[in-house]
Structures are given as structure tokens and as C-alpha cells.
Amino acid sequence: MARHVETNTQPATAPLDIEDAAQRLDAAFSAYSKRTVAVIDEFDLIPEETERNKFAELIKALGDRKSEVKLIFTGVASALDELLASHASAHRQLDTIQLERLAYQPRLDITNKALGEFDLDADPSVVYRIGNVSNGFPYYVHLLTEHLLWAWYGDAGAQQVTMGHLHEAFIKATDAVHADLRKPYDEATRGRDQAAYVLWATADAFDLERTTDAIWKSYMQICDTLDVDALEKKKFLSQLRNLKTDAKGEILEGIPSRRLYRFREAMVRGYVRMAAARKNIQLDDQEFDPPPQATIHTPRMSGRKRWMDTSRFVPNIKMGAQYRR
Numbered sequence: 147m148a149r150h151v152e153t154n155t156q157p158a159t160a161p162l163d164i165e166d167a168a169q170r171l172d173a174a175f176s177a178y179s180k181r182t183v184a185v186i187d188e189f190d191l192i193p194e195e196t197e198r199n200k201f202a203e204l205i206k207a208l209g210d211r212k213s214e215v216k217l218i219f220t221g222v223a224s225a226l227d228e229l230l231a232s233h234a235s236a237h238r239q240l241d242t243i244q245l246e247r248l249a250y251q252p253r254l255d256i257t258n259k260a261l262g263e264f265d266l267d268a269d270p271s272v273v274y275r276i277g278n279v280s281n282g283f284p285y286y287v288h289l290l291t292e293h294l295l296w297a298w299y300g301d302a303g304a305q306q307v308t309m310g311h312l313h314e315a316f317i318k319a320t321d322a323v324h325a326d327l328r329k330p331y332d333e334a335t336r337g338r339d340q341a342a343y344v345l346w347a348t349a350d351a352f353d354l355e356r357t358t359d360a361i362w363k364s365y366m367q368i369c370d371t372l373d374v375d376a377l378e379k380k381k382f383l384s385q386l387r388n389l390k391t392d393a394k395g396e397i398l399e400g401i402p403s404r405r406l407y408r409f410r411e412a413m414v415r416g417y418v419r420m421a422a423a424r425k426n427i428q429l430d431d432q433e434f435d436p437p438p439q440a441t442i443h444t445p446r447m448s449g450r451k452r453w454m455d456t457s458r459f460v461p462n463i464k465m466g467a468q469y470r471r
Contacts, residue, residue, distance in 0.1 A: 164200065168207035168215075175215050182216070189221035191326065209239045247282025256284070257291045261307065266298065268307035275312055278431045279416075279423045281352065286319075286416040293318040316424045320417070327417045330410070333395030340377055341394070343368050344385050346422040348398065348407055349415045350429040355406040358383065368427060 161167035175182040192198050201219070208215050219240075257273045276294070280286040293315035298307050320328075335342040347364035348356060362382060369376035377385065386407065389398040399410045409415045419429050 164203045164207050167204055168211055168213065171204075171208065171215050172211060172213050175213075181214075183218060184216070185218045185220065187220050189219045191221070205239045248280075248284055248287070249282070250277055253277035253280055253282065253287050256287045257294075260291045260295065264295065266295075266307055267305075269309060272307055272309055272312045275309070275423075275428075278428070279316075279419050281349070281416050281419055281431055283413060283416040285413070286420065289319050289322065290315055290420070293322065313424075313426075316420055320420050320424055323417050323420070327411075327414055330395040330397040330414055331417055331421060334389055334397045339374075340385060341389065342421070343372075343374075344382065344389065345397065345418050346427060346429060348386075348409070349418045349422070352431050354412055354415070355401065355404075355408040357405055358386065358407065361386065361407060364430075368422075371427060372425075 161170060171184075175184075186201070189198070189201075205217070208217075254273050254277050257268075257276050261268050261273075272294070276287060276290045280290065290312075294307060294311055296318070297311040297314040298304055301311065304311070331345065334345065343365055344361070346368055347361045350356075350364035350368075351360065362379060365382060366376055376382070386398070387400075388394050390396060390400055396410055397414060398407050400407050409418070422429055
């Protein structure tokens, strides 16, 4: 005999305004539990700035009501900075936590744990290579590990996870990356191999920011490895500057006062590193670049400038060396 179930749930309607939304959240949270927390994940993927700004107004409204509602926003820092900037009082309502990239050992642990669930042995170089390419971003560690396992699963006769499986994982993972991470690179490099080499060179370090000299050195090494003609330095610098323009997807941004370049969105550099790995280019991940020379003003010299060698303030560190076995 068929069972008939009836409900009296009213259809949801949009809030009339921000105050109405705050009141509804208060009521819903109170009815659910005494300590309810809501997570707004990937906040940066909300495309319209006006929609993101409404969250700042909601935070203020909840604060005015002395609400017990707890909200956690996650996403790219620039989008969350916009959230704070859009309403001055939002700073008083939020605590911000900067999540640093993973050190080497936690990267290796993620992959090794996944392999262990399947009782798999892997060439240690495979695990280290995933840690290297990921550049410390957990998203890329998980993505590459997932596609590594699928590559092994598709190889019926495989007894061990090999570098061949990893190369297949690089190909599949670059195709599977979220479109918002892939789009800037595709726009910048479509039909432009040299633009790709410049971007690979920009990502050739653990540092998020690199000097033009460091990028140039990496670029020359990449061209030598690929056995292709490198651009003259003047044309290389022009290519680097062009990658900051809207026509090239604004994938890079410069810091003129410090003579540095970095990716506009740090997560994109992880995709760039995978694109290089797909072409068998291994980028660096462990050494700090030497810092740029700083120009400072000294009152005793009546406004004249002098150069200070900042490298003497930087300890001699190799990232991840302490984790090697």
C-alpha cells in the first residue's frame, strides 16, 4: 500500500530587505540550535560586486541586532578585503584569519594517506613531485592526488604508482581545474608560447612575489630546457608588462616601488605550475629568491638615496629541507 506524506511547509520567499534577512537568520538559527554556525564557502566566486556588498550590510544588521548568528566566510583574500572595505563597520564584526600555504611535509602526508587507503606503493619521486607542483596550495595537492589514483586505476596491470601515472594526472588535472583559475592563463597564452614561458618563470619559486631579474633568469633556463629561442631582454620585459593588461587577462600585477611581480590571484600560479609540469618543465619550490635592493631615504644625506643590501637580513633557509628523510 502506497504511503502518502503531507507537509505544511510554506514556499520560501525572498527577504524584503536586509533587515528582514537578518531577522530570518536569527529565527532560523535560534530554532536549529543554541550555537549554529553557517559557512559561506568560495565567497569570491560570487561574480557581482553589488551582491557581495549585501553581505557587508547583512553583517552590520546582525551586529545591530546583537545577534548570536555566527558566519564564516572563506575565499580569496581580495574578495574578502572588498567585503570589509564596502562597509566600515564590517571590520568590527569580523575576525580575519590568513591561511598560509602548506609546508612540504603536510603536502606529502595528504598524498601518502590517500595512497595508503588503497595499500598502494608509489615511487617517492611521485609524491615529492605533487608536493612541488602544488606550491603549497591544498587544492592542487588533492586534485593531483585524485587524478593520480584514477590514472593508476585505469592501468589494469600496474603494481605500483609511477611517474607515468603522474604525467597522466597532470594532463587530466589541468583540464579539471575550476574555470575561474584556468581562464586568466588561457587568455594570456592563447597562441602565445612566449607568454606561457614568462608565466612559468614567474611561478618558478616558492615566493609569491619575484623580481624581474629572478624571472628573467628562470625564463632563460626554461627556454634552454625546451631548446627554443629566448626573447631579447627588452622584449621579455615588454611581454612581462603586457601580462598586467586587460587584453592579456590581467594575470599579473606589479609592485613598482619594490620592482616585483606577482600573480593577481595567488591560486592561479598553482595552475600555471601544473601547465608547466604537463610539458615536463619542473619549476622550483624550495628556495627563497634574493630580495630586491631597497632604495631608502636617509635624513643625514639631505634627501639623497643610497642602496641597502637587504639580503643580509634574510636567513639562509631552504624550504622543506627539514622534512626530507
